[in-house]
Amino acid sequence: MILDVLIAVAVVSxxxxxxxxxxxxxxxxxxxxxxxxxxxxxxxxISVQGGKPVLSTLVAEKIFIPSACGxxxxxxxxKLKVLEGAxxxxxxxxxxxxxxxxxxxxxxxxQVKVRNDLKIEIPPELFAIREYVCKCAEITDxxxxxxxxxxxxxxxxxIEFIAGQYIQLLAPVYKxxxxxxxxxxxxxxxxARKDNVETIIRLVPGGICTTYCFDYxxxxxxxxxxxxxxxxxxxxxxxxxxxxxxxxxxxxxxxxLHQMKNTGNKRKATYYFGASKVEELFLLNEMRxxxxxxxxxxxxxxxAATGDHENWSGEVGLVTEAVKRNLKDASDHExxxxxxxxxxxxxxxxxxxxGMTEQAIFYDKFN
Amino acid sequence: xxxxxEISQAFVVCISAVFTQNILLTxxxxxxxxxxxxxxxxxxxxxxLAVVFVLxxxxxxxxxxxxxxxxxxxxxxxxxxxxxxxxxxxxxxxEMVIDRYSPFLYQKLGVFLPLITVNCxxxxxxxxxxxxxxxxxxxxxxxxxxxxGWLLAIIAMAGIRQRLANDRIPEGLxxxxxxxxxxxxxALAFMGFSGVLQGR
Numbered sequence: 001m002i003l004d005v006l007i008a009v010a011v012v013s014x015x016x017x018x019x020x021x022x023x024x025x026x027x028x029x030x031x032x033x034x035x036x037x038x039x040x041x042x043x044x045x046i047s048v049q050g051g052k053p054v055l056s057t058l059v060a061e062k063i064f065i066p067s068a069c070g071x072x073x074x075x076x077x078x079k080l081k082v083l084e085g086a087x088x089x090x091x092x093x094x095x096x097x098x099x100x101x102x103x104x105x106x107x108x109x110x111q112v113k114v115r116n117d118l119k120i121e122i123p124p125e126l127f128a129i130r131e132y133v134c135k136c137a138e139i140t141d142x143x144x145x146x147x148x149x150x151x152x153x154x155x156x157x158x159i160e161f162i163a164g165q166y167i168q169l170l171a172p173v174y175k176x177x178x179x180x181x182x183x184x185x186x187x188x189x190x191x192a193r194k195d196n197v198e199t200i201i202r203l204v205p206g207g208i209c210t211t212y213c214f215d216y217x218x219x220x221x222x223x224x225x226x227x228x229x230x231x232x233x234x235x236x237x238x239x240x241x242x243x244x245x246x247x248x249x250x251x252x253x254x255x256x257l258h259q260m261k262n263t264g265n266k267r268k269a270t271y272y273f274g275a276s277k278v279e280e281l282f283l284l285n286e287m288r289x290x291x292x293x294x295x296x297x298x299x300x301x302x303x304a305a306t307g308d309h310e311n312w313s314g315e316v317g318l319v320t321e322a323v324k325r326n327l328k329d330a331s332d333h334e335x336x337x338x339x340x341x342x343x344x345x346x347x348x349x350x351x352x353x354x355g356m357t358e359q360a361i362f363y364d365k366f367n
Numbered sequence: 368x369x370x371x372x373e374i375s376q377a378f379v380v381c382i383s384a385v386f387t388q389n390i391l392l393t394x395x396x397x398x399x400x401x402x403x404x405x406x407x408x409x410x411x412x413x414x415x416l417a418v419v420f421v422l423x424x425x426x427x428x429x430x431x432x433x434x435x436x437x438x439x440x441x442x443x444x445x446x447x448x449x450x451x452x453x454x455x456x457x458x459x460x461x462e463m464v465i466d467r468y469s470p471f472l473y474q475k476l477g478v479f480l481p482l483i484t485v486n487c488x489x490x491x492x493x494x495x496x497x498x499x500x501x502x503x504x505x506x507x508x509x510x511x512x513x514x515x516g517w518l519l520a521i522i523a524m525a526g527i528r529q530r531l532a533n534d535r536i537p538e539g540l541x542x543x544x545x546x547x548x549x550x551x552x553x554a555l556a557f558m559g560f561s562g563v564l565q566g567r
Contacts, residue, residue: 008442015436015449019456030463072482074403087470091413092478095406111478113466 027051039119048114054080055110063122064129066229071110078109081121086112128160131226134197136219142282145203146248148188149213150196151223158194159227161187163234163259164252164336164364167197167227171209174216183209186338186364187228188251190258197225202248232364234259235334239360240268242327242335244319244347246275249339250283252364256336257290257297266295270326274319274343276304278312300326319343320350331355337363377508380501384512386560390488391520392553397488401521402546404482406532411525415518417479419511421461422492425454426510429493430503443497450493451485458484488517523553 033050038057040046048057055071055078058064067078076096086107089097093108134151142148153159161167168182189198204210217223234256243253253271260269275281280303287299302315302322315322327333335351337344344363351361390396397418404414429450437443462480465472483489492513496506527549536545 007440008445011436011440011442012445012448015432016452019452023456023459026460026463030467088474090474090478091410092482095410 033115036114037117038114039117040122041120041124050114050116052114053110054082054107054112054114054118054120057114058109058122063127065109065122065126066129067110073108073111076108079106080109081105082107082109082112082118083121084119085116086118087115125162125165125228129227129229130156130159131224132156132159132197134223134225136217136221136223137196139217139219142200143280146200146282147203147214148198148200148283149217150189150198151225153195153197154222159197160194161191161228163187163191163255164232165228165230166232166252166364167199167225168229169199169209169213170224170226171212172224174212178208181208182226183207184229186230186232186249186251186255188254190262191255192258192262200248200251200254230364232336232338232362234265234336235362237334238267239332239334241270242323242330242333242351243269243271243337244323244335244343245271245273245338246319246343247280247339249337249343249364252338253336254283254286257294260297261290261293264295268296269294270298270300272319272323273299273301274304274322274339275301278303278306278310318346320346323347323350324354327354329355331357333360335361335363337361373502373504377505379508380505381508381512381515384509385516385519386557389516389520389557390492390513391517392550392557394491395550395554396491397483397486397517398550400482400486401517401524401550402543404479405521405524405528405546408522408525408529411521412518413475414479414482415514415521417476418483418486418488418517418521419514420476421454421458421480421483422489422514422517423507423510424461425450425457425489426492426496426506426513427503428457429453430496430501430506433497434503446494446497447490451490454489454493455484488513520553520557524549527553 031051035047036050037045037047046061048061053071055065055067065078065080067075071078073092079096079101081104083105086105089102089107090111092111096108097106132153133155134153136149137152138148138150140148140150164186166184166186168184171181171183173180185199185201187197188200189196201210201213203214232252243256245253250273257271259265260267271287273281273287281301284301287301291297291299300315300322302317302319303312304316304318306312306316315325330351331354333356335347335356337347348358348361348363352358384390387393391398391401400414405411432449432453433443433446437446437449458480462477465477492510496509501509524546528546531545540548
């Protein structure tokens with residue numbers, strides 16, 4: 001009996017060993033592409049062992065490229081520009097690439113292998129993307145369904161980000177049968193405070209991550225997030241600006257205002273903040289402070305309707321109507337929008353009517 | 368035993384593996400890439416051909432391993448582990464070889480190989496061939512037929528999905544939902560083939 005077991009184990013192990021040895025030999029002779037140089041952004045060369053996909057080769061070099069599927073070619077997030085040495089486009093990449101992307105040598109880094117020297121282009125902000133372990137330091141009620149969360153960074157303890165960018169918050173499994181999910185939230189805090197990340201979150205009924213944040217997350221809990229991500233940011237021009245955001249869409253705008261204050265930016269800016277009722281408005285004092293501190297900033301809260309006994313002297317109606325009333329010609333303006341797809345589409349229509357070109361409208365759409 | 372009747376049996380097994388016993392639509396094996404990589408006919412053809420190749424060759428290999436290693440040592444019960452190791456090692460080997468020597472073939476076929484290494488249709492076919500006691504020649508027919516059946520199913524699915532791409536599908540059904548419903552309807556249609564071979 002024992003002999004049988006021993007024989008069985010020996011046979012299985014030896015078959016496994018033979019196959020593994022065969023593979024190792026083949027890998028040594030066939031998949032050995034020798035040392036290769038990867039030139040990144042014309043700035044630096046890294047020396048790597050060839051034979052593996054670009055994605056995993058870069059991860060081994062501590063350069064993190066976004067990827068949700070772990071390199072199996074199903075999410076299409078790990079796009080990079082590979083300028084030289086990538087070989088022909090693979091059929092596994094085609095479904096994920098637009099025509100313009102193919103023309104500008106964008107490739108899926110999990111499918112392209114390092115077989116020779118490569119020249120690649122990585123957006124500089126990707127170098128900054130990391131995972132952070134944080135502690136939930138403060139939860140503030142802003143309205144009945146919007147809260148502000150402050151996370152204190154623990155490891156690493158500093159974050160560099162550009163005002164307007166977002167982080168991805170990990171909602172752990174908090175009830176039976178649940179799953180871990182990452183959800184993106186714009187950073188609302190002052191970019192100069194590098195040991196903290198603040199964000200404004202609206203409760204989505206049934207939402208996995210927002211339910212976690214509202215019902216389960218307590219001050220002192222450990223929180224994981226990664227980032228920063230996103231292209232939403234202030235342009236380099238000096239054109240006057242219109243900010244339009246409702247609800248938790250205030251987050252990136254607030255962050256941009258902090259940055260303007262830090263850098264002494266004197267651009268003219270008007271922030272239209274829409275809400276359905278007076279009690280849905282929040283952080284009004286902070287906005288009034290920005291008005292006092294910034295060179296040329298006006299805060300325009302707009303409520304859709306006022307109650308009978310409410311004392312409201314500000315704008316009433318749709319936020320887009322308020323924009324129309326206050327701004328006659330927007331052709332030399334830039335617009336920064338953040339909020340629901342409905343708000344953004346309506347705002348774009350109004351801004352175009354007022355003479356703004358599409359290139360001057362930047363937005364961060366929530367889905 | 369002369370080869371004549373065996374070849375004709377292999378042919379019959381091959382045809383039935385394509386239609387009536389389709390490994391995808393009657394046994395629902397190999398569903399993951401079937402749902403994931405069936406958005407475009409072109410990609411589906413590449414993946415399908417890779418499956419045909421891997422299914423046929425691994426069935427043959429596993430038949431040899433079973434007959435000449437596992438049966439003499441009375442270790443048939445280990446076939447699950449052994450088959451999966453053989454498949455994984457073989458597929459990796461093939462990938463490395465064509466990656467090195469034939470960029471063209473690698474581009475058309477090789478890139479799909481890692482996607483199907485642990486595909487249950489591949490292991491399933493190897494196990495069925497043992498359970499049903501096929502001879503070597505019949506096994507070749509069976510592996511080839513199963514692969515072709517899988518290829519046929521994924522091409523049909525990709526064709527249907529391409530046509531659906533511009534249709535308005537209710538939000539909750541988009542993606543895997545509608546794909547599974549289509550797979551179910553296709554399975555029903557393939558059941559019709561069993562009537563054709565009833566007289567066999």
